[in-house]
Amino acid sequence: MMAWRKIALHTAVAAGFMFLLQRYGLSATLESSLLWAIVFGGCAAGLAYSQANR
Secondary structure: OHHHHHHHHHHHHHHHHHHHHHHHHOOOOHHHHHHHHHHHHHHHHHHHHHHHOO
């Protein structure tokens, strides 16, 4: 159970970081920022999952 919590936290932090970077750092549109946040969060979730099952 603790591993799923860490994976979810890792995903949320990575997606939030990417959204803020795209939206305010690079002045991207809302749609583009959300799309990149979802993609980046998904990649972070996959990486965290693979590390948790190591």
